[in-house]
Amino acid sequence: MNRNISKVAVLGSGIMGSRIACHFANIGVEVLLLDIAPKELLPEEQAKGLTLESDVVKNRIVNAALQNTLKSNPSPVYSKSVVHKITTGNFTTDMSKIAQCDWVIEVVVENLEVKKTVFEQVEKYRRPGTLITSNTSGIPIHMMEEGRSEDFKAHFCGTHFFNPPRYLRLLEIIPTKDTKKEVVDFLMEYGDKFLGKTTVLCKDTPAFIANRVGVYSIMALLHSVEKLNLTVEEVDKYTGPALGRPKSATFRTSDVVGLDTMIKVAKGLYDNCPEDKAHDLFKLPTYVEKMAENNWLGDKTKQGFYKKIKNAEGKSEILALDLKTLEYKPQQKVKSATLEMTKTIDKVADRMKVFAAAKDKAGELFRTSFFGLFEYVSDRIPEISDELYRIDDAMRAGFAWELGPFEVWDAVGVKEAIEGMKAYGHEAAAWVHEMLDAGFTTFYRIENGVSQYYDIPSKSYKNVPGAEDLIILDHLRATKTIYKNAGASIIDLGDGILNVEFHSKMNTIGGDTLQAINKAIDLAEKEYRGVVIGNDGGNFSAGANVGMIFMMAVEQEWYELNMAIRMFQNTSMRIRYSAVPVVVAPFNLTLGGGCEFSLHADHVQMSAETYMGLVEFGVGVIPGGGGTKEFALRAGDELKDDQIAQNTLKERFLTIGTAKVSTSAQEAIELGYIQKEKAGITMNRSRLLADAKAKAIELADAGYTKPVQRKDIKVLGNHGLGIVYAGANSMHAGNYISEHDQKISEKLGYVMCGGDLSAPTEVSEQYLLDLEREAFLQLCTERKTLERIQSIITKGKPLRN
Missing domain, CATH: 3.40.50.720 (NAD(P)-binding Rossmann-like Domain)
Structure with missing residues (x-):
């Protein structure tokens, strides 16, 4: 029905x-x-x-x-x-x-x-x-x-x-x-x-899947901490991002969720799973019992494994709990040869063998935790699930693990891990040995770009249900990559659609990225039907490579910087004015240049969780990849005879001037970053690239025609500039913005108003792009701009100077 x-x-x-x-x-x-x-x-x-x-x-x-x-x-x-x-x-x-x-x-x-x-x-x-x-x-x-x-x-x-x-x-x-x-x-x-x-x-078993496995993992670790003589800081360092886990890792996550929640689930499992081989692990360690007695439950009671205080100088400081004395002490820096080794390994799966073989505390904690977990999850089939992939799905989605237990086991090596497990007193379930005896060496494999799992009853591999509907670039990269450089790759998605994937740090945009986008559009215009710009990283893009801009500005290589900005602008314009549809698929952080690409796309298929913004003010410049031009264009299109023109300009101006970042895809539309008629929202992030590809095909099938560059953009000239300058001056006079903020504001207003024009006028996109680039370059000559860029590069924090 x-x-x-x-x-x-x-x-x-x-x-x-x-x-x-x-x-x-x-x-x-x-x-x-x-x-x-x-x-x-x-x-x-x-x-x-x-x-x-x-x-x-x-x-x-x-x-x-x-x-x-x-x-x-x-x-x-x-x-x-x-x-x-x-x-x-x-x-x-x-x-x-x-x-x-x-x-x-x-x-x-x-x-x-x-x-x-x-x-x-x-x-x-x-x-x-x-x-x-x-x-x-x-x-x-x-x-x-x-x-x-x-x-x-x-x-x-x-x-x-x-x-x-x-x-x-x-x-x-x-x-x-x-x-x-x-x-x-x-x-x-x-x-x-x-x-x-x-x-x-899930089956109707105690705590279902995620909490059954997740709480086992936490409780096993809580018991191991005492045996391995580890500190709170060490555990959180070893079980955080390096392992493909959230930054809050183990103890910080417990503080956020609430120790009482974990205790409640653990007690439920202890009471309701008497036949579980790991039954005794669900009993609370002594130090956790004492924390519960003291009502140290985490953030909700202002202290748990960590406690925030004001130190003698009046500054906030976060102390860590000493699990032996139950006293709070200043946090100690954690050093680990294993963590240093994994810093250079991008793929989380490739780090697993390093952890498994490591000789330091990080390696010992990994083996103690995961060898027990491997036994536990293999024993839970078929009790909590008939299929192993459901356990991995639950742990990735419910506990934000990048890899589920069976995926980690694959990464370590199924056979190798079994040998290691014996030394730690653990034994894999019989079906795992039967799998190896039958010649199957992994729990998962990729077949024709589709993920398959080992199905225990049939002793064969089957497609993960729904996997054929998804596009996972990792599964296509080996056979479908048609171009690659240091910053980006072009991957053939099939059906005449190419994908440009960023793979620089934080997916920042540099010359390599721009080159790949232009090459993809060139190829598509000759032999394909459309282009998708999207990736499977943690964020769509943190924006332009500010390190490159900083070096050029410090070295006063103005010609090279001018050419770099021009190339960025030309790429944004190429995205809009190509002979094939270009669909951008943003998600999570989509800042600066990533936002500017989205502004120029034929269609933007956004993840519901898209945090989009033009944040260039934070580094002392204005949007220089076409973003300022585009906001001026949209403000001009929004001008109506019965409205006060400056009010329309003001809204657009303030969105850039206050570096507003959307908290969702819906808000990105409301803030005017994405036009409603060009927007699509994908609720499930896993389906984003597939939805973007489908939209590119739809646009191509509809008989896509190349748009014509605009030469009829309404700008206010001096009519609007007076308002902008007066507003910036009053904000500075009231100490709401710094002198440098005032200067950036005036440059932004100058471009958005079309420069020093005596009356409202119609101008071209190229005219505005030239003004935008000139203003960007001028701001890069300012010492305070360079100080802001340097702060972002060295400290990762914006400087308001």
Whole structure:
């Protein structure tokens, strides 16, 4: 059957409920958010003469919870404009409204009896066929459906979102024996394509997949720390980005999530998994028990494994907990030969063998942790999953590991790891030995660009479901690369579409990148149909290579710098004015030059999580790759006879002048970086390149024609310059901006107004590009600009001088 989700009811407005409601609003779904009505009046409510029957009182709990969530950082919403999609109410008055909803999600307290009571109410009002799911993280799903109708059971299952649901990509789907297959299939697809999740099918086992494996991994490490005599700082250094884990690593993550949360899940596993070989590991180490007694639970109690204080000089300092004495001490720098060796290895998978063979503490912790983890995950099949790839998917999406356990095992070497495991008292499950005996040496392989996994029952490799729909450049690079230089590659995506992939540090843009983009467009105009500019890195692009700009400016190589800026501008213009469609696929950080490429694309297929901005003010210049020109062009197009012209210019001017960076793709559209008619948003980052390629094909099939450069751009000349200069002067006089900020502002205004023109005039794009380049060069001659660039290069921080 066809099923559409236009309205969702979320029952329970706590931290998770409110955030789940916000994420559904993010994707355009109407949300009814309900919670209990208060049983007592507050003093201020009594003073106003309100009663428990007053609507404002009845909805006090749900409204307060939602407002607290909306104030949280990072924001749970893509834009403030989506909040109107959420309607609040209470269980007493508004439960009947769930009859209008297509999906009811229960997110009340983790208490089986409370949940059953809520479901009794749900059963009274829900329409037959309406989806009903629980977001429980610990209560068995089948226990919640006891006593419910056949229709309820057929449409009921667990949908376990991870917190915060906007940012953590995992959604575990946990059906019961009564759940219809079509319901499960729908939720798996909906979570993937619409909610942007990695949807993982789980069995109804304690803690499901991610928390079962993740908490085992954490608890095993907590016990190992004492044996290996490691400090908090050492563990977080060894288990952070070098290992493909978040910067917060282990202990810092625990502080953010809350030690009580980990303790609760660990206790649940200890109580509910008595047959687990690792049962005793779920018992808390003594130092964790003492931390819990002291209420040192992390950020929520202001101290955990770390504690922030004001030192004697009044500066903030973060202390680390000494796990032996349970006293807080200044953090010590961690040195490691292994970490130094891995700095030069870009691919996380290639670092695994280095860690596995290392002789220092980092190597010992790796072997102690992972050899046990390899045994644990192999033993969990088929208990928690029949397929090994689901375990890896859950750990990558739920715990932000770059590689799942079986992927790490592959990287170390399956056979080699088994030999190492024996020395540490661990043994792989029988099916792993059978796999090796049958001649299969890895858990995964790539076949014709598609990821395959080892399927245990059939003793053969099978495609990872849905993998054929994705484009993973790593799987194509070896056979489909048609050009490569130090900064970028051109990869044939098939169907006449080429992809330009950046692979410099932070995907910064230099001459190599520009060369590759131009070459790709040249090739496409002769032999292909379109170009996608996208990559699989951590960020789309941090912008132009400011180190190169700094060196040229310091050496006063003005001719070379002028040519470099001109090449950047020409490349942006080539993206717009080529004979084939060019689609840019930004995600995460898309700053400076990365933003300017997006401004000039025929279409921008953005990841929902795209943080886009023209941030050149921070390094003392204006956007010089066509960004200032483009904002002047758009301001001119937005001028209307019935509006004050300067107001339109002002909005565009301030977006650049305040270096605004969008907090989402939606906000990138609202800030005017991307024009709505040229924008597409992909919820699931894994699908971004495939969606961008599909759009390039669509544009080509529609009979793409090369656009004509503009010569009719309205600029205000001196009419607008006076306003810009007066505004910059008053901001400086009020100490809101520095003298150098004032100078940059005036240069920006000069370009956006078209220069020293006596009256509003129509000019060409090239005229504005020349002004933009001249202003950029002039600012590069300023000492304070060079100081700003140097601060970014050496400290990674903007300088406001």
